[in-house]
Amino acid sequence: MVLAGMAVAIGLATLAWNRSWSRxxxxxxxxxxxxxQLLAESGTACALQEAMARAGxxxxxxxxxxxxxxxxxxxxxxxxxxxxxxxxxxxxxxxxPGEMSWDQPAGTQLLTIRATGTVxxxxxxxxxxxxxxxxxxxxxxxxxxxxxxxxxxxxxxxxTGTVQGQVRVNFAxxxxxxxxxxxxxxxxxVPTSIASDTAVAVARMNEAFRSTEAxxxxxxxxxxxPPDPDKDSLICTGEGATTVFDAPWAGDPWDAGRSRxxxxxxxxxxxxxxxxRGWTIYSQGTxxxxxxxxxxxxxxxxxxxxxxxxxxxxxxxxxxAGTVSLTEDARIAAPSFVACWPGKGRDSVPQFVLSNQARAxxxxxxxxxxxxxxxxxxxxxxxxxxxxSSLRNEGRIExxxxxxxLDCGHGEDNCSNGSFLRDRLPVDFAFPLGLPGSSGxxxxxxxxxx
Amino acid sequence: MNRRGxxxxxxxxxxxxxxxxxxxxxxILVQSGEGSSRARSLDDALDLVREDWTLCRSTRSDSLRDxxxxxxxxSGQWRVVRDVFDSSDRAAAGxxxxxxxxxxxxxxxxxxxxxxxxxxxxxxTVRCFKWLRPRWSGx
Numbered sequence: 001m002v003l004a005g006m007a008v009a010i011g012l013a014t015l016a017w018n019r020s021w022s023r024x025x026x027x028x029x030x031x032x033x034x035x036x037q038l039l040a041e042s043g044t045a046c047a048l049q050e051a052m053a054r055a056g057x058x059x060x061x062x063x064x065x066x067x068x069x070x071x072x073x074x075x076x077x078x079x080x081x082x083x084x085x086x087x088x089x090x091x092x093x094x095x096x097p098g099e100m101s102w103d104q105p106a107g108t109q110l111l112t113i114r115a116t117g118t119v120x121x122x123x124x125x126x127x128x129x130x131x132x133x134x135x136x137x138x139x140x141x142x143x144x145x146x147x148x149x150x151x152x153x154x155x156x157x158x159x160t161g162t163v164q165g166q167v168r169v170n171f172a173x174x175x176x177x178x179x180x181x182x183x184x185x186x187x188x189x190v191p192t193s194i195a196s197d198t199a200v201a202v203a204r205m206n207e208a209f210r211s212t213e214a215x216x217x218x219x220x221x222x223x224x225x226p227p228d229p230d231k232d233s234l235i236c237t238g239e240g241a242t243t244v245f246d247a248p249w250a251g252d253p254w255d256a257g258r259s260r261x262x263x264x265x266x267x268x269x270x271x272x273x274x275x276x277r278g279w280t281i282y283s284q285g286t287x288x289x290x291x292x293x294x295x296x297x298x299x300x301x302x303x304x305x306x307x308x309x310x311x312x313x314x315x316x317x318x319x320x321a322g323t324v325s326l327t328e329d330a331r332i333a334a335p336s337f338v339a340c341w342p343g344k345g346r347d348s349v350p351q352f353v354l355s356n357q358a359r360a361x362x363x364x365x366x367x368x369x370x371x372x373x374x375x376x377x378x379x380x381x382x383x384x385x386x387x388x389s390s391l392r393n394e395g396r397i398e399x400x401x402x403x404x405x406l407d408c409g410h411g412e413d414n415c416s417n418g419s420f421l422r423d424r425l426p427v428d429f430a431f432p433l434g435l436p437g438s439s440g441x442x443x444x445x446x447x448x449x450x
Numbered sequence: 451m452n453r454r455g456x457x458x459x460x461x462x463x464x465x466x467x468x469x470x471x472x473x474x475x476x477x478i479l480v481q482s483g484e485g486s487s488r489a490r491s492l493d494d495a496l497d498l499v500r501e502d503w504t505l506c507r508s509t510r511s512d513s514l515r516d517x518x519x520x521x522x523x524x525s526g527q528w529r530v531v532r533d534v535f536d537s538s539d540r541a542a543a544g545x546x547x548x549x550x551x552x553x554x555x556x557x558x559x560x561x562x563x564x565x566x567x568x569x570x571x572x573x574x575t576v577r578c579f580k581w582l583r584p585r586w587s588g589x
Contacts, residue, residue, distance in 0.1 A: 009475060010474070015483070016478070016479070016482040017478045017481055023485065023486065024485045024488050024489040024492070026489070027492035027493050027496070030492075031495070031496050031577055034496055034579065035498070035580075036581055038580065038581035039581070041581055041582075042558070042580075042581045042582035044584075044585040045558040045581075045582045046558060048583070048584040049555065049558050049584050050555060052584070053555035053556070054555075090557065090582065091557070092582070093539070093543060093545075093560055094533075094535065094562060094580070095533050095580075096580070097578075097580045164530075187474040190525075287542075
């Protein structure tokens, strides 16, 4: 009986010992996981710091420049100006508790950052990845009306559709029912850093296409031939070549894997039931997203325009030389930013077009003397539409329309039969980071994962 | 039923076995207590530094300063020591001054926060965490 009692006592003690030490292991793991998350957050801070430096670089236009010539001038703009520091921008001066890394942001308007923190746990790496999207905090007043027009030669305004909200104009005389702008110009709606974003993208593309890592004559990826899992960036060269992500038309969607940086020297096609999340895409040619492709949290820089069609959807950031068009049931989901400016060749006109039943929830900027935003009947834009020249709304704008003039296809001066509903702009709408007068940054969304 | 008392030999044998087994038993119990105590300390240290991290997040980055604050908990008297790599540290390291109003690429703010536990007259550092926080470059 004594022995049995002793055996029970030892058993209980061993159980307590085991539980207490495994609890200690759990606590130590929680500590390391937290430090890894702090490192991922630190990497995010580094990426954000770089983006803010770009957003704070000299504006693309001087205030005297006419509003309808707001095209970016990449060649003349500094990329990043380091004036105040002589040390490396991102470093722990008192010993790093681990390692951090982050993807270089492709554009700085809606800043999507993927950063990683790594610490060692019993000699093995413990990694945490943080994804975050950041927007800006612009001054409220310029964004309060439903329609904001900047046509100095305007004399009349004929709005036959529903208008909910204030209409501000800078006509010589404000038509009845409108208010004259007191200050500012259309430039206050155009992020200053688009030019430096463009310069950064072009420089990165040129560097990538000269790299020895490049695959000649485009690339074709399928579920059977997915991207190399060991490569963080895919470089597909050949000016006439087409890079294709060819997912099946039916069955389960094909997830093309973890986020990567893709450089395509020719046209890029994303088709079938494809899923891409968190990628950064640089393309010298046209980017086509079609069928049932779902491209989310992605940054696209396209030197040949972007076409989204069928039932395809996109969210993230598009910087495009040339036309961005959505047709059929295509979607752009929030948070998103789209900017287009004059390009070369086909689809070179800086226009943003929503046709058929297309929907977009985004901050849209079309720059240049022939810039145009077109919203067809049945289509809807929720957000802010900024056109450096004309805006034609036959559908529905839920938010703010900013343009030099409104066009309705009759040659008549400033007219529209579409709906303008300012109150429908969501209160948490994500504004771009680089707007003039922006008073800081705002976290739009974030997620972490080990 | 045949009942009899334990013999002296049986009792002595039981005491001998008890004394032999008491050694590992005591060791296991002491180690269990230490493991639990250590785990509780790590948990408390993490909670305190998380609280300090939250305080930092609610403070403008250019207003962050070296700070010390105390907290009494079941595991003992704690002190959180926050060390911000500020302008004097930069000067001491021979790094250029940061001008907040100027445009350019600024380094983020470097913060180290340590949870220390009182041990007599000393403070034992249980855990230290470090992170960077962005600073707005101004426009």
